Amino acid sequence: MALSQAATSEPEEASPRTRQRMQESTPPGSAALRVSPGPGERRAVAARQLRVLLRPLAVAGRRLPQKRLLGAGGGAAEGSAPAGKRLRPEPGPPKPAPASPPPGSPEGNGWDGAWDAESDGSDAGPEAPADGRSQLSAYERKRLKNITENAKFFAALKLHESAARLQQIATKRQSHVTKSCSRAKPKKAEDETVRRRSMRLQRVEPSGIPVAEVAAQPGAEEYPQVPAGPLPMVPEDEVENSKLREELLTTWMRISEMKAKDPEEHTEHTCDIKRYQESLNSMVLSQENVKKVVKYRVCSMAIHPSESLLFVAAGDKTGQIGLWNVSCRSEEGAHVFVPHSYSVTCMQFSPCNPAHLLSLSTESLRCGDVTRAIFDEICRSEDLSSFDFLEDNACSAIVGYWHGGVAVVDRRTPGTSSELSVDIGFKRTRTVHVHPVNKQYFMAAGSVDVCIYDVRYLKSSGNSPVSSLKGHTKSVASAYFSPVTGSRVVTVCADDKLRIYDTSSLSPTVTALSTIRHNNNTGRWLTRFQAVWDPRREDCFVVGSLARPRQVEVFQDTGKLLHSFSNPDCLSSVCSINGFHPSKNILVGGNSSGRLHVFKEE
Template sequence: MPAKSQYELEREANIANNLALFEELGLKEAVKDLGIPTAKLTGKRKAAPVRPKTLKRERAEPEAPRRQSRRLLTKLHPDPNETPEERKLREDALDKERIKQEDARLEAEEKARIAKRPRHDVLNFKTLAETEEPQELSWLTQTMEIVAQTSGRRVGDPEAFNFPDDAKHKTAVKYLREKVKDLKVVSRAKVTTNRVYCAVYHPEVTKDIVFFGDKHGQLGIWDARAPPDDVNDDDEGIAPDNREGGKYCRLQLHWPATSKSSISSIKLDPIDSHNLYTSSYDCTIRSLSFVSGSSKEIYASEDGVLICSMDLPPTGNEMWISDGSGGVSHLDLRQDKSHIRRYELSEAKIGCISVNPTRPNFLLTASNSRFLKIWDTRKLNGLPIESLDHAHRVGSARQTLNFESSIINKFLESKKGKGGFRGEWKHDKSASSAYWDPRGRQIVSTSYDDTLRLWDIESPVFRTDEVFPNLKPFCRIKHNCQTGKWLTILRAQWSPNPDAYPHFTVGNMDHSLDVYSSKGELITQLSDRTMISAVQAVTCSHPSIVERAASGNASGRCVLWAPKSLMVHP
């Protein structure tokens, strides 16, 4: 019998050690189930053999030479007797092969780069939902066909709910509290695969359709109270309260599917509820139409400037866009996307922009420079083009009028520019968001200084060209806004319902959803410790139903808050 190799000796030693350990632990029957021959298990327990010293393995026979290409051998190990002509031919052949390999490598790298670039062409639903099951896509089409195509945004009256005495305010707040204090979690689902960054509630009243944008450029469309499908075998052991509620579909609107394509904001078209806009960190804004079943690009920033926020006036004809370089761009949706006017309004990132719904020429910006500022866009749009040189006017792919801060400041100090800048307020730390309410009268801001602030600007001051006489907030609310690296920034969001007493929602680090009145009173804190164990960082409200709110967290799980009577169980 030939001598055992070192490998076989080590293997037998390992088997003996394992068998001894199993018997010591009383797992003899488990050893039998492993299929080890019973001969090794009979008799008395033997002491584990000493593990032999590991030795360097030696080959019993010399390894036979491997086969090699004669052509490569000739090129790499030339004949010492070759002539100069033969050497030149050989070296030329080697050079050609190196060039061919380098070209192949560069081509592969270029294909990889192209795959990571944003998609600028028109994309249909099939392409956007290529990772989804076909029935989910058909469900989306059928659902949106049922939904009426209506105006997506209503505005309020600046003088509405401006009661002369506190008694009427208290009555209105009491009515609002009765409406929202008992809202429960009636549906939950993991609508997006990654962290929720933004959300918007569809105005349809017969359904609860909510759109969520996530960290990797994915749009989740959730019909939160849709009747559930038949229960799968995998779900039979899950309690009804723990099953996913409603139906949802995921569309990969922005590409690549990484954090470089996070959806920074979602806006419904103010004049067509079957169309919505999404801005992304891939430096593009896309329009998604449920009528045509496609998505098209309407804007792409130059030089990779990060798009942070966008908003539209109620007419829906234009769009205002803020970016990470302190600029604000104006896009007329009735014109070709090549006609852009960009204004440098801050030395730091403008993370939020809001258009006054009742006075659309008043623009609100919040930036990392800590300032909240109000602008009159009629003056900004009046900046003379003659003040720009050729470099400012012509971009790499389209004509962009880029007004630098020095040009804007000089113009605002002139007689023609008077009234372009209306006021500012400096927070203690970065101002993460600021929004007009549906009446275009009040402002709520969120800041990293852990404070929510409220402003109430009366109508007469809008009618002049003078700087607002007093832009001091009338209310400050202490609120923990230290979300850190792994949570979406908290933003207080007004309810877009113009018929309800003005109120806003904001996420709470204590896992609740807080509702405040326009006077800064805490209406209620919605929470459910048995069903929610994460911060509801992103919030939104139904445009016309007071008893509806939705929220999303860092895992992509979303929640519908509504009266308990609307809860649907499988």
């Protein structure tokens, strides 16, 4: 009875060592003599059983994933697959998955057995070393072993020494680049002495000249500097005693000695506009009347008043003046002279002596005298823009400046300075033109200003205009009196309008009589349009056009388009500078490539 009560009552809790000896001495399967575990051991056993229950069930033909033991360096544990590779099942029939160990077996209680050692790394029992690591589990001992082997492997590779050496090299290179960038790069000697220029700017013909030879030449300026003072009348591409030059100058002298007919005899004024249109229709352009007279863009032009033959002068943007005897059918009919250093913006044959050709550039006003074969210098200054004669004998002239002023020049006074320099309050003066009847009046056109002044009352500053032509909103390219009475003025403005003013009575303010819509946007590469009157008429003028096919237009002062000169076979460019012959049915137009086009009756 006492024994049964003792067996049924709960035994006293034994010490851990006592319980371990009792379990080792108790044979398997004899649960009657097993000592009951304490509360701490029961919790450990429950945890192990929970891990076994959560372990995935084995499937036939499929291996359970093995747990890889990694060292500190990320290497695989001993006996496992190399890093980065997956374990593949060995060929052969699939092995059946092991069943879960029974709860009462040693493999199931977590104290021993390979199952629990693989799952959670618990104590491996007799495999534990006898040294100081007896307290470590099998997983920890594996990990320490892998760490030691990985450290030995990396030490054999000497990676630390290589990394330190590379770091040292990178530091030195970075410091060298920083020092190099802090210093300014030395300028190449060839950049200081050689300046690349195109063959066009060097004034070198591209045909027949090797590139190496051109590059060896010293860099030429865009505009060659012409010396001050008189210059011999020698063509640019010929020697002084050339026979061709003598023939050209002789022709010019011969036609200038012939007395020209009175312009009044050829003036048609405003009558019979239909007959005038018929004469315009009879003027045609042929290929033989197109010639390249100067090398570059035509900026000004003058037609000799002779009726015996047609003689034309053209000035380009580099200071060249080309003389062309249109009546001469040979290739030597045109010759080029260089009396200026900059663009020739204005040219006129002397009204009293056509043997004199006056030309103006930015730096000087010169007179080409064919009788002496010399280009004499009349006025030398800066920023000259245009000129016109104040007298019929062409002894004095009014000169405009790009900076806005004007000056009076007298050819009879020794020296090359002006007689009077005047500030008229303009920002820019593009053209000046003298009244054809009342020579004391002249008109100046500038930014948005077109005013008429009396030369007799000019003073250094504080000048008031006699009349102002209002209505312009942008810069004015030109303004000219009608050729016979001066009762009309035509202007070309950048606001794409042509304006005609009635100046028969010079009132203080004059408004436009008629306005013509006209595309004047010539841009940078074309010479700005200038509308000039037909010398034989008082009511008709000619102006260039941007329309296609290329043409030159003639308008009436009422705004009516009378005629358009065109020829698709011979005229394929814009003629910005145009002019009529003083007494014949001839029109000459110049384009931006240095060519002149002559429309005349057949």
